[in-house]
Amino acid sequence: MDGESDPYAVARTILLDKLTGQPRTRAELAGLLAEREIPDDVADEVLDRFTDVGLIDDAAFANAWVESRHRGRGLGKRALAQELRRRGVDDQLARDALDELDPEQEEETARALVRRKLKSMRSLDRQVAMRRLLGMLARKGYPGGLAMTIVKEELSASHEELPLLDPSGIEPD
DSSP, X not given: OOTTTOHXXXXXXXXXHHHHHSOOOHHHHHHHHHHTTXXXXXXXXXXXXXXXXXXXXXXXXXXXXXXXXXXXXXXXXXXXXXXXXXXXXXXXXHHHHHHTSOHHHHHHHHHHHHHHHXXXXXXXXXXXXXXXXXXXXXXXXXXXHHHHHHHHHHHHHTTTTSOOBOTTSSOOO
16 A cells, blocks of 8 residues: 555645644644545544644644734734634633733733834824724724723823824814
8 A cells, every 4th residue: 555545644744744834723734634535534543643742732832822923913812812713722722821811911012002003193183093093902802991991091191292183183282
């Protein structure tokens, strides 16, 4: 029997090729094997073996994903949870990974996003700036209460540095 007709060898080769580029979840790899028409029993056995030896570790994947996407893209917990769900990470593993995200770090990341965005909002009135900043934080998965608090505080703190127009269209005193 040659390597091409042995479904176990084919499945192992597919998984090793995909895991070489970047970490993947078990669900992603199972989907890939299904696309390649690897029989379910073979796929399950090979996936189990890769999990047993540590080549597939959804918990480690979730932790690394949360850390990377929070630091790199500034995503909040809600957005991170959605991404993990789309990638097939078990809900409990996702919750465990998200619990590792320090609330103070999440708040500081949101503040940094707002401060960076404020620099390009000099000519906007306060209400427009507030609406845009809240929208940005919402899209990045931050809770509304936290977003509102941070935006109000940062708008107040930046008043002298970045004079935003008040609703009348004139700069405040």
